[in-house]
Amino acid sequence: MGCFAFKSGKNKAENQRRRPAGGAKSPAPTSDGTGPTSKASSASTPTRSIQELSEERGAARLRAFGLEELGSATNGFSRSLKVGEGGFGCVYRAFFRSAAGGRVVLAVKRLNQRSLQGHKQWLAEVQFLGVLEHPNLVKLVGYCAEDADADKHRLLVYEFMPNKTLDDHLFSRAYHPLPWRTRLQIMIGAARGLDYLHQGVPEVQVIYRDFKASNVLLDGEFRPKLSDFGLAREGPTDGKTHVSTAVVGTHGYAAPDYIETGHLTVKSDVWGFGVVLYEILTGRRSLDRNRPAEEQKLLGWVRRHPPGGGSFRTIMDPRLGGRYPVAAARETARLADRCLGRNPKERPSMREVAEELERVLQMEPAPTSAPATAKR
Known part of the structure; x- marks a missing residue:
């Protein structure tokens, strides 16, 4: 299985150079209501949108992974490591090595290339989970956004939940x-x-x-x-x-x-x-x-x-x-x-x-x- 050194989070400048989805800032989907489009209200006075908060906080909290390293961690996205499948795509168990040499297990969700709404949902996950943090929300560790020829690779990396759903x-x-x-x-x-x-x-x-x-x-x-x-x-x-x-x-x-x-x-x-x-x-x-x-x-x-x-x-x-x-x-x-x-x-x-x-x-x-x- 693909195990390798799990690097610590990038510094802020590095992450800003590797923001998701093509541009200096993370764009927000606006066409069909599946992603953030406006500021919102809560019990207290709202002051920011998810897109704004994501640009400010997400870069510091999320790691930008490379497609090659995620392929290595999942043994080439092996079927033997697939732990789930949904409308978004498949989820794999992924193995990394920590800086101390121990094994770190994470979950990698890979976008189905045929998913018409997949990119917008992927971006929504990056933006919301790059901002939100609570013991009863799954932790997003990072993302991968790489374009090669006609293929757009969109992946998400989460904490691994061993007891499924x-x-x-x-x-x-x-x-x-x-x-x-x-x-x-x-x-x-x-x-x-x-x-x-x-x-x-x-x-x-x-x-x-x-x-x-x-x-x-x-x-x-x-x-x-x-x-x-x-x-x-x-x-x-x-x-x-x-x-x-x-x-x-x-x-x-x-x-x-x-x-x-x-x-x-x-x-x-x-x-x-x-x-x-x-x-x-x-x-x-x-x-x-x-x-x-x-x-x-x-x-x-x-x-x-x-x-x-x-x-x-x-x-x-x-x-x-x-x-x-x-x-x-x-x-x-x-x-x-x-x-x-x-x-x-x-x-x-x-x-x-x-x-x-x-x-x-x-x-x-x-x-x-x-x-x-x-x-x-």
Whole structure:
């Protein structure tokens, strides 16, 4: 495997000479709403755009990698090192050597050359994750932007997350089922990450726009980190209540008000969070064509078994084996219903969601030892 000396971060002048995507400064996509276009508002007074902040901070924080060194680190982008694949492209485990001689494992995401929107999403990731920093957001280490003949090579280098995604552990039989407390702890961390995006950056508000279980990565201790910021968008400015944009995201997780009007707000993220709350309760995807017709759409099915009803327990994930506090499960479902309110103004903030989940977590004492969650 390609292992070599992992160099320390470049100095600021060096990074400024190697900014992403052709020019003295990082350009921001403006054509279709998938990237930052304007300044945004948050709980405090916004003063800067993501593009401005990226030009100021990203150069100092991100390393510009060469295509050759990333090819070496992934053994020529070997299929044996591929750990995931999505619309953007493939993700590989990459091996580097630290200055001290130890091995450093990172993840390299390589843009699919046939991806029409790929460059804009790549640039959005560089800009947002070059600025944002939180324990519940995946860390972007650097990027690669090299053009050779007709080929445009766009790659991203992240911290490596050994336990893959929440989606894998909820829906794949290759993994032991996640215990109740672990599910709640993961959702609490994800809620904190979204709250940081919505209210935690003084200069700008960020709308994530694609919250789903497959975008929640899990580290070695099953701590969650939000990933894939290619569809993230700056929030409204100048006293506006929403951002008007083309509807993008993942079917089954996008808020109906956003789909119907194109009006994007932080409450659009809250809706997606409510969908995933029901996924952790039921162990079912938001849409599953392999189930009976009346059970294919998760939200339609769970509405027939409300939290206060006698049939509520029938929706719970059978892989939990009944090892969960029923009262806490009901409270979690009630919270999910609030997140899924038809009127976006009535949905809770992500800070309220995190606080409520913390309260639910305390409804039963922590077990002395949690069931195994390792891959079989």
